[in-house]
Amino acid sequence: MQDKRTVEFVLGLIGGIFGxxxxxxxxxxxxxxxxxxxTGSTTVGGLGILxxxxxxxxxxxxxxxxxxGKLGGIFMTIAAICGFICISYFYILPGVLxxxxxxxxxxxxxxSDKKV
Structure with missing residues (x-):
């Protein structure tokens, strides 16, 4: 039986869209x-693209x-941390999501790990 992980999918999708x-x-x-x-406004624009x-x-x-599951979790965790580093307060909601x-x-x- 395949593990669906619907909660992770929906929260990650919403977080990515808000990001x-x-x-x-x-x-x-x-x-x-x-x-x-x-001054520094071009840096903010560049970090927004990132x-x-x-x-x-x-x-x-x-x-x-x-x-x-693990690979997707790594991708979303990296996206949350790096997005927050890039544009800080703009990325609070997407970072949490x-x-x-x-x-x-x-x-x-x-x-499949639980079946033992």
């Missing part, structure tokens, strides 16, 4: 800062967690 939205908001904030001449890439990694992890299923994927045993 993409947060990355776009960071890019917009960086563009707004560049328009008014703020956060979007990590969010895509989180979505990939959410899909992979259904078949390979990715770290929880990421840790669940790492800790939770699959049904």
């Amino acid at each position: 993409i939205i947060s990355g776009v908001a960071a890019i917009g904030l960086g563009g707004l800062g560049a328009a008014v001449g703020a 956060a979007i890439l990590f969010s895509i990694l989180g979505i990939v992890g959410a899909v992979v967690v259904r078949t390979k 990715l770290i929880i299923p990421g840790l669940m994927g790492l800790i939770k045993k699959s049904q």
Whole structure:
């Protein structure tokens, strides 16, 4: 019998989508800062793009967690930590929504392990 891991999938997918939205908001904030001449605004835009890439990694992890729980958990955990490092407060909600299923994927045993 195959382990579905629906909770991890749904939370990871929602976290990845919110992460993409947060990355776009960071890019917009960086563009707004560049328009008014703020220093370091291009860095914020670049980190927003990087956060979007990590969010895509989180979505990939959410899909992979259904078949390979540990690998998907690693992907979502990396996406949560690195996304938060990139754009900090913009990534709080997506980070929480990715770290929880990421840790669940790492800790939770699959049904094939339980059969013994």
